Amino acid sequence: MVKVKPVATRARRRDQAAQTRVRILDAAYRLLLAGGYEATTIQMVAEAAGVAVQTVYFVFGTKGRLYSEVENRVVLGDAPSEQWRERPWVAQMQQETDPRKLLEIFVEVDTDIKSRISPFVSALGPAFPSDPTSVAARDRGRDEFFGFVVGRLEAIGALPSHAMDIIRVVNTTEAYADLTTRRGWTVADWKEWLTNLLSGQLLRAPSDPPDSRARLSTWSSEAPGSTRSSRGGGSGARGR
Structure with missing residues (x-):
């Protein structure tokens, strides 16, 4: 029983991280579509996704990397x-x-x-x-x-x-x-x-x-x- 709780906790954290990632990507896609690349800032993406700016940088590193992953999702949509x-x-x-x-x-x-x-x-x-x-x-x-x-x-x-x-x-x-x-x-x-x-x-x-x-x-x-x-x-x- 002692080992079950940490495993469940890790699984829950992975799910939360995946959901956060999707929220950021979806927010970035909407903003890029509406305003273009130059007008879309990390601050705007963070606010639209409901996360801190630091979270966006932690997950994606740079604006360019975030953009690349958004582009990669456009083909299938999700x-x-x-x-x-x-x-x-x-x-x-x-x-x-x-x-x-x-x-x-x-x-x-x-x-x-x-x-x-x-x-x-x-x-x-x-x-x-x-x-x-x-x-x-x-x-x-x-x-x-x-x-x-x-x-x-x-x-x-x-x-x-x-x-x-x-x-x-x-x-x-x-x-x-x-x-x-x-x-x-x-x-x-x-x-x-x-x-x-x-x-x-x-x-x-x-x-x-x-x-x-x-x-x-x-x-x-x-x-x-x-x-x-x-x-x-x-x-x-x-x-x-």
């Missing part, structure tokens, strides 16, 4: 991005054998991710890290996720050559932001367009030759509604 394989939709993708439905799940999940990343990147502006190390880290995380989807498509026999290249070049946060914030597209428009585009590019019939994929120049015809091309939506995404 957990570090490297935990994406633990999400229920991963099991859905692993079990799905219909290529079109697999792409629909992918587009749904990826659009949800972009809906968080896009405003965050916009709010931070020039403060968003663009150094080679940060860019490489983001690319690795994205490519791991996209690579998983490509692997599933390959497993069910729906994969043409250059699939990874196609997904990377058309499915970008920049294209999503451009079309949904500047070109007047709804999120539903984006999902429909991207699903149709990727289906046309990646889901060729097994009897089709490798070079039978639709040309990327037909993007605008894949956009939802005949008015999209007159808006310049396809060229807007293509320019990215």
